[in-house]
Amino acid sequence: MALKYADIEVEHREIELRNKPQSMLLVSPKGTVPVLCLDGLILDQSLDIMRWALERSDPDGWFAVDEALAKSWIEKNDGPFKVLLDQYKYPNRYPELDQEEILRIALDLMLKPMETSLRSTQYLLGNQVSWVDVAIFPFIRQFSKVNPKQFEDLPFALTKKWLHHFLESELFNAVMRKYPTWMG
Numbered sequence: 340m341a342l343k344y345a346d347i348e349v350e351h352r353e354i355e356l357r358n359k360p361q362s363m364l365l366v367s368p369k370g371t372v373p374v375l376c377l378d379g380l381i382l383d384q385s386l387d388i389m390r391w392a393l394e395r396s397d398p399d400g401w402f403a404v405d406e407a408l409a410k411s412w413i414e415k416n417d418g419p420f421k422v423l424l425d426q427y428k429y430p431n432r433y434p435e436l437d438q439e440e441i442l443r444i445a446l447d448l449m450l451k452p453m454e455t456s457l458r459s460t461q462y463l464l465g466n467q468v469s470w471v472d473v474a475i476f477p478f479i480r481q482f483s484k485v486n487p488k489q490f491e492d493l494p495f496a497l498t499k500k501w502l503h504h505f506l507e508s509e510l511f512n513a514v515m516r517k518y519p520t521w522m523g
């Protein structure tokens with residue numbers, strides 16, 4: 340989304356995670372997506388790719404937010420919330436965990452604070468979209484898809500509206516489509 344927003348053209352190579360091409364592992368042995376290959380530079384962290392794109396072009400000021408506050412949201416999302424999301428998504432992998440408890444902790448950690456923020460501003464860090472909204476939104480989207488009915492029943496109207504905004508956005512829909520697998 341950041342690359343598209345910054346109007347940066349890339350050659351998109353869709354890969355299958357269970358069949359990673361050697362050429363990808365050669366440039367980025369850790370084997371996660373996304374990987375951005377530039378002349379003489381490999382970026383293999385989503386946030387680094389976002390930052391790189393926004394440094395080149397940031398027409399709506401996605402970066403114009405308090406850095407410390409941004410960092411605290413991102414750390415919470417990429418750290419403990421990501422762990423909970425995996426536990427909630429893959430209960431079979433964690434048979435010892437109580438799903439209701441996982442859900443409750445995830446809500447307290449992330450969804451409730453989001454709802455509180457969205458009560459005072461339209462987006463997480465203000466009344467304009469910021470890079471933090473865009474970085475976190477895919478995780479909330481995944482969360483909402485684990486058990487859509489359960490998500491729908493949650494008392495977080497503003498968070499649902501926020502999610503809906505991004506799901507319906509031109510930007511998301513322009514990039515989130517089925518791409519043919521890159522065959523090398």
Ligand SMILES: N[C@@H](CCC(=O)N[C@@H](CS)C(=O)NCC(=O)O)C(=O)O
Pocket residue numbers: 356357370371372373383384385386
């Ligand atoms: N911190 C990395 C995480 C990337 C990541 O874990 N990506 C997942 C897909 S969303 C992946 O490639 N997993 C490797 C695999 O499943 O083999 C980033 O933000 O780019």
